């Protein structure tokens with residue numbers, strides 16, 4: 001029956017097949033990190049997200065003491081600028097902001113001093129990342145501190161960390177501590193590297209992925225995101241119980 005309907009009305013559009021309604025990792029606030037450069041570019045990308053079937057974006061600028069000294073105030077101000085810009089275009093789409101925290105000494109201090117941390121969702125999720133080559137020696141302390149303060153840590157793109165490729169048990173320990181994992185959809189196409197693709201597939205096969213996100217920095221990334229939805233592992237991934245849509 002479906003094939004007859006498809007023959008009459010055409011196959012389902014990609015937006016109808018997409019079950020990810022919330023993207024929770026991207027860099028879409030203008031000129032605040034290595035993400036988009038202008039409000040026009042943000043608008044263009046968000047428009048494309050909506051076309052793909054997304055219903056909400058939680059964008060996450062970097063906070064990293066060496067390069068991106070963003071604060072909750074700066075991020076909230078930039079979010080307001082974006083929302084005003086979307087309103088001015090009569091484009092109504094929910095965009096929220098949190099951050100992607102780089103685990104460094106400054107982040108530890110913020111936690112120790114109980115400074116405000118940008119989180120999202122009812123679970124108070126914090127998105128965090130580390131350097132790609134080496135883990136910080138205090139990674140487990142940082143996880144413990146986040147949890148002690150009532151947050152739920154989400155490890156951004158675990159498939160991209162070179163230090164985990166020959167030390168999977170380190171990731172297993174972090175999972176045992178209770179963190180969530182978020183993979184980048186672009187990894188499924190081999191966009192970053194063959195190793196990152198292999199690791200993402202391994203995590204999907206092992207049912208260890210909690211969230212899947214774009215980590216979109218630019219229009220170029222968005223085009224690669226569309227490609228990722230054509231991969232066999234994307235189809236596998238969206239059959240899993242991902243938590244993205246709990247953030248609606």
Ligand SMILES: [Fe+2]
Pocket residue numbers: 025026027100156215
């Ligand atoms: Fe990111």
